[in-house]
Amino acid sequence: MREVAIVGVGSTGFRAVTPDVSYKEMMFEAATRAYQDAGNISPRKDIDAFISVAEDYWEGFSIFDEFVPDQLGAVLRHLFTVCGDSIIGLSTAYMLIKTGHFDVVALESHGKPSDILTLYDVVQFAMDPMLNRPLGGHPFFVAGLEMTRFLYETGNTKEQCAMVVSKNRGNALANPYAAYGADIDVDDVLCSNHQFYPLNQLDVSQPSDGGIVMILASNEVAAELSDNPVWVKGVGWAVETPSLETRCWSDAVYARIAADMAYKKAGIGNPSREVDFAEVDDLFSYKELQHIEALRLCRPGEAGLLVEEGETWIGGSMPVNTSGGNLGMGWALEASGMQRLLETVLQLRGEAGSRQLSDVDVGVAQSWRGVPTTTGAVAVLTNY
Amino acid sequence: MATEKITDIRHMLHWPGHMETDYIYTQGIAGEKFFSEIKENEKIYGGRCNHCGQVFVPPRLYCERCFRKIAEWRNLGSKGVVYTFTVVYIDIDGAKLDEPIMYALITFDGAEGGLIHRLGEIKPHEVQIGMPVEAVFRPQAERTGSINDIRYFKPQS
Ligand SMILES: [Zn+2]
Numbered sequence: 001m002r003e004v005a006i007v008g009v010g011s012t013g014f015r016a017v018t019p020d021v022s023y024k025e026m027m028f029e030a031a032t033r034a035y036q037d038a039g040n041i042s043p044r045k046d047i048d049a050f051i052s053v054a055e056d057y058w059e060g061f062s063i064f065d066e067f068v069p070d071q072l073g074a075v076l077r078h079l080f081t082v083c084g085d086s087i088i089g090l091s092t093a094y095m096l097i098k099t100g101h102f103d104v105v106a107l108e109s110h111g112k113p114s115d116i117l118t119l120y121d122v123v124q125f126a127m128d129p130m131l132n133r134p135l136g137g138h139p140f141f142v143a144g145l146e147m148t149r150f151l152y153e154t155g156n157t158k159e160q161c162a163m164v165v166s167k168n169r170g171n172a173l174a175n176p177y178a179a180y181g182a183d184i185d186v187d188d189v190l191c192s193n194h195q196f197y198p199l200n201q202l203d204v205s206q207p208s209d210g211g212i213v214m215i216l217a218s219n220e221v222a223a224e225l226s227d228n229p230v231w232v233k234g235v236g237w238a239v240e241t242p243s244l245e246t247r248c249w250s251d252a253v254y255a256r257i258a259a260d261m262a263y264k265k266a267g268i269g270n271p272s273r274e275v276d277f278a279e280v281d282d283l284f285s286y287k288e289l290q291h292i293e294a295l296r297l298c299r300p301g302e303a304g305l306l307v308e309e310g311e312t313w314i315g316g317s318m319p320v321n322t323s324g325g326n327l328g329m330g331w332a333l334e335a336s337g338m339q340r341l342l343e344t345v346l347q348l349r350g351e352a353g354s355r356q357l358s359d360v361d362v363g364v365a366q367s368w369r370g371v372p373t374t375t376g377a378v379a380v381l382t383n384y
Numbered sequence: 385m386a387t388e389k390i391t392d393i394r395h396m397l398h399w400p401g402h403m404e405t406d407y408i409y410t411q412g413i414a415g416e417k418f419f420s421e422i423k424e425n426e427k428i429y430g431g432r433c434n435h436c437g438q439v440f441v442p443p444r445l446y447c448e449r450c451f452r453k454i455a456e457w458r459n460l461g462s463k464g465v466v467y468t469f470t471v472v473y474i475d476i477d478g479a480k481l482d483e484p485i486m487y488a489l490i491t492f493d494g495a496e497g498g499l500i501h502r503l504g505e506i507k508p509h510e511v512q513i514g515m516p517v518e519a520v521f522r523p524q525a526e527r528t529g530s531i532n533d534i535r536y537f538k539p540q541s
Contacts, residue, residue, distance in 0.1 A: 019396045020389065060401055115398075120476045129409040130419070131442060132500055134531050137472055141487045144470025145500075152468070152513055194484075197471035197508070241448055246440060246497035249468050249489065 003219040004097045005229035006381070008038025009345050013210015014179045014330045017114040023059070026211045027110055028071040034106070034213035035073075039225040041104070041215070043073025048102040050079035053089035053109040053334045057122045060115065072108055072213070084237075086212070086338035087367040087377035091235040093216045103218045104225070110211030111333030119207060127372050132244060140204065140284075142244065142371045144196030147286045149249040151198065154293070158198050160304030161285040162189035165202050167313050168282060168321050172328025174355040177342070179208040179330040189285075203285040208330020212338040214345070228349045233380045234268070236261025240374035247374050252287070254376040255294035255366055262364075263296075266380035271296045276360040277318065277347060279340035281368035281376070282325035291366055292320060295378070314355055322347065322355045337367025341379060348383040411529075414443045417457055419529040426521050428464075430495045432456040439495040462519040463540060464490040467498055471508040484508055490517060490537055504536035516540040 010033025012026050021029070035041050043050075052068040061067060065081035068074070082089045086109040093105040113119050124139040151157065166185055172178035184202065192201040215225070222229045238257035241247050259271070268274045278297055282288035289303035297318055298306050306312045312320040323329055323343035326336055344363040346352045362382050369375040390396055411419060414431060421427045431443030431454040438449065439458050447454055469488040475481055486508055491498035503511060504520065517537040527533040 019393065019398070060403065120478075124476065129407070130411060130415060131531055135487070135500065135502060137485055137487070138474055138476045138478075141470050141472045141485075144472065145468045145487060145489055148470055148513070149468035193480075194471070194473045197473075199470075243448070243497070244489075244500050245442055246448065 002098060002100060004094050004232045005217055005219065005222040005226070006214050006232065006345055007217045007222050007226035007229050008034045008215035009212070009342055010034030010037055011177055011210065011212045011342055014177055014208040014332055014339070015210065016179050016206065016208055016330065018112065018209040023110060023112045023115070024067075024071040026112065026209070027108060027213070030110070030211040030213040031072050031106070031108065034215055038215035038217075041225065043106065047104050047106050047215070048078065049096055050074040050077060050106045051089050051093050051108070052079065052081045053084065053086045053107070053338075054081055055083050055334060057125065058111065058113070058116065058333045068108070072106060074106075085367045085369050085375070085377055086334055086336075087235070087341065087365060087379050088237050090214075090232070090341060090379055091237055091377060094232050094235050097216060097218050103221045105216045107214045107216060108211070109335040109338040111335040112209045113207035113331070113333055114209050123371055128244070132372070138196070139371055140196050140199070143284045144199055146249055147198050147284065150286055150290055153250040154301040156286070156289050156301065156304035158190070159186060160307055161203060161289065162186040163307045164282065164285045164288045165189045165327055167307060168288070168325040168327040171314065171322050171355060172324025174353065175324050175328065176353070177210070177339075178324040178328045180206060180328050181324060199284060205283045205326040205331040208332050210332050210335060212335055212342050214338070214341065228383070230345045230348045231382050231384070233382050234262035234264070234266030235377070235379050236265070237377035238375070242374075244372060252290045252294040252368070252376065254374045255291050255368065255378065258376050258378040259295045259364075259366065262378040262380050268380060271364070272298060272318070274362060275318070275364050276362050277322065277357055278320050278364045278366070279323060279325070279343050280320060280366045281336065281340070282321055282327050283331055283336070283368065283370055285327065287368065288320060288325065291368070295364060295366060314357065319357055322352065322357060337365070337377065340365040340367060344381050348381055412445065414445045414454070418442045419533075422521075422533050423527045423529045426462055426519070428460045428462055428492065428499065428519065430458045430460050430492070432458050441492055441495045441497050441499065458495070460492040460495055464492040464498065464517060464537070466503070466511065466513055466515045466517055467491040468513060469503065469511050471511075486511060488517070488537065501531070501534060502536040503538070505538035
């Protein structure tokens, strides 16, 4: 059977601002590192197809796709852009290799939100123009609405969400790719400014700039390119509904459906036992708890207890977001999911430095497309 | 990665850009029904799928569960309950608001879904899930066929 492996990774960032480099230079830097990491391949002849994950409004271009090839070495080659999220990009690369027509595929994603002067207006523009946008206001009110109902239905608490922030900002201190490492405690979070009740300022991820490139290969060539390939055992993605009016407000249904799809492909029947660690979207503190439950890494309503009892911390039975998550690495737009993948790869290769987990073989990475979407994707990765 | 890097921040250049885009968004048949019932009759309408029996608010021309056409409208009145809520303390640029804004998802008896709207005539700490509320409409002459023809929802008197 044809298998798919990640054989190279390269990253730049993540930082709060990057006035010294253009987005193209950022991508060039990440790509150069990834090609070197994948046995020093040349994009001009060794890569069969390129995928970039980007969204016009985040980039400030109409038809941004056209601005991607040169900095990746993909001029005159086979490239397209996926709009969605980097784990949806990964799924696309996975499928290309599965067809048997492509052996080596490069996947790129970046975010440079510091170039967007009206970042939250772009988010607001993603909302329904007739039902939601005319109400005005900061679009993250949608997350406030969701957190209220999530806590109400599951019994998880605001304090447990604050613990997620403390854990992830702390983990980020040990991650050289993280922009927002900090030593903060639960009270710091609970006493930070009210923003979107029940969300306080420190419950909300801050934007960050950076880029990541990964090289995927079929099992036929993976061994030539890498001594420590990480295998993509399953991918999944799902959209719940575009309508704020009819969506579920307590559970991350999209993540549940995406995870079930990925687990099925990977042959995982009992995720809480078979998965060693996870990187999940935590754009808002409560999302980590909600996503842990959707990924069936614990029983419904128990994610808060896991963080409280130390199980999701480094050294616990189910470490989550050892990278620092989005809270620690920053919200890098479409590259946010790629951050989750990067950490999963580094942990499985044993290259996570002082935050390295011991004896890990199976990791799960999950992304969410952010407010106001109900779209998510999941990848199951292993090192065997 | 570049062999040369800029080391003097006073020499870092950028170019400002601005994207001006204007649109009209067509309301469509179901939108037309929904917004004109608010404007003309102070009524909130849903659409009933004859296949699964669900009433969806706001109404659409097709059922998102069955992918069947919806042809039956249901008057849901103007009273509902708070399903979930939030209180927003900052504006879209991050500046602190003088008065926080309360938003809620209001659900209606017998209907799936609801309406996102503001709450008014209530203090933030008084809002609760399950609280009965009713729509407060703008005066007829000021209505334009917009979701803002409802000013906000207030606690039922
Ligand atoms: Zn139906």
